Amino acid sequence: MQNALGLMADQNIMIGITLALTVAGVATLFMALFWPQRWRLKYRMEFGFIALLAVLIVYADANSARTYTTYEAELPAAGAFSGMVTEPDTAGAFDRSIRVYAFQWGFVFLDEKGEASRNAVSVQPGQKVLFTILTNDVIHGFNIPAARITTELDPGETREIWIRAPAAPGKYLIQCLNYCGLGHAQMKAWLVVGDGVENPPANAAHG
């Protein structure tokens, strides 16, 4: 299935870089401690090291900006990074458009006909779904692990996210990630993919 933010490609490279940096740092520390060879580092090596970091910083920033702008260019409204791109013209083309109200503590989904459902929303496999999310009490979160997307919701603000529904029919978790009061742990809903999904086992994270 398509990851909204493209984790399987660019972001895996970033995770790989982070792991490599961690391993390199720890390995260097242990070599400095246990390798018998002693070594007086030249000062210019530090400048080389900073140059390497600068390259990583430029790469990470460019990659993050590109990934996120590409994602947001699909949205009908101007998004977070809209200042960096020309007005999106590829917007639209969603199979479903669903309004979401997040509240203490739960989600209400309104489909295109205005029919409300509490704590569950039904879509078909592989559909491209737009969620227009509103909250007006406290700060909430909206996270669909299977679609690899999360967003923070501020009261009075409308946020849009889109996902590609998983190809496999089933019941996928939607949850609040921001602490929003004592009912926070119960603030979850289900993305029901496909017809006739009665009560299949839940797929939370990696659908």
Added chain:
Amino acid sequence: MTDETLRSSSDDLRAPHWEPRNLIGEWSLRELLVSDDYRAIALKGVLTSLIMLAIGGLFALTFRAELTAPDLQFFGARPYMGLMTLHGMLMVFGFVIPIVISLCYYMLPKIMKTDRLHWAAAAHGSYWTLILAAGFLIVGRPDFTWTFYAPMSLRVGGNLVWLGYVAIILVGISEFLAGMVLLRNVFAWRGRWAAMPLMGWAMLAEATLLLLSTPLLSLVGLFLLTDWLGATALFDPARGGSTKTFLWMFWFYGHPAVYLPLVPAIALLYTLLPRFLGRPMWSYWSGVIAFALLVVLSFVVFHHHFQPDVTVHGWVQRTFQILTLFIFVPSTLHVFNWIATLWQGPIPESARSAVPFRFMIGSIFMLIIGGATGFLNAQISVNSDFIHNTYWIPAHFHAMFLGFCGQMAVAGIYYLYPYFTGRMYNQALANLHFWLWQIGIFGKVAMMYILGYAYFPRWVVDYLPLPEWSGPQLWLSVAAAFIGLGFLLFIANLAISARRGAIAPADPWAASQPAAVSDRPHPAPAE
């Protein structure tokens, strides 16, 4: 204690010293609490912070028991969130920040050779204000987490929730006073600025962070109180306020605040490393520049705590993203410096067997584990996937706060132990403590990273019985038990060795091999 011994010991307190002696045995409790002697002020702060660590840790183990398995076993959301909030508040404001600052209250006059803490009254004020704040929190038992996001924090239950807002004001005042003390004592330096020990530069950085950021914390506390009373409506959108006002104000304190424990912990490392190795740091100016960069950057990255933010222009957000990524530079400059110092000459056997040195190495290890992921957290695209408010974030800051800052505080305590008791800690117990903590902290951080990658949400009392969640949660509780056991051994060691430990030699940390010849003009910062 007779008047005569009281007088003579008080006179002794003013005399310079940097040799092991049973200082604690010479002090009465009253002296310890009211003395203006920097050693007493430091010891008072360290002991109190350890009590906070004990309480905060006990709370963590208690709510961790609930999280060990899915579903509700022991208690519901209200007691859980009370414990969780007090854990965060006591650990951040009561343990990790004050303990490293207290250790620096001791180190700074010693290393700057002023041998007194100027403005000791402000240090006392800072201490007692914090005690008052901790008392208010424990009595008020708020359940709004240590980041108390408005308007949620305005709508929590309990008649005593206002005590929590007052406590936030008091924490800000306490930290501001500590910043004043540190700044005053840095300016007590009488040598050339270019020769000031790195501890001095670090405390200048720390004072800047404290003085410029903490007023915002007190203001946030004050406005929460007045909003709650109905006098104002700054943070509540239902009454015309804005959560953005809260987020910008709180995180303007909150991002420098996460460096409040970091900078003194780095300063301790710069102080102890040359001491154990018997040679100066690889680069003095690299350290100074890294401190300066860290201070400047710490004030201009706070927006990453609530990115992406649709009300802010894209380029502004991208600027915050770039600046956040640049934090990598000063933090790795420090680590580079430490590793280069370790590598440039032999590591004496005396250092390898010294427990403070081992904890320093453990700290650097955890700083790498926790710091490298900052590269991911800064990126808005990755952050919007699995990082924002999943367990990934607690993994990152527990590696930094406990793994680095907390372990450096422990290194500092083991290091100062002979200077306060005249005796050495028990080596076997201390080694056991070291390994229990390395396994416990690494295990806990690793499990939190795994849970974060599997989208485990923060701040939940209950969770779904998914194998990718319940397995790591179980191991996380086991790791937490290791840390708790290590802490008990630590305290037992400190208590027992004060009477039974071997008498400390004249220089407990003398390097056992001749120091490598260095061409650096700067003195080793420690002495």
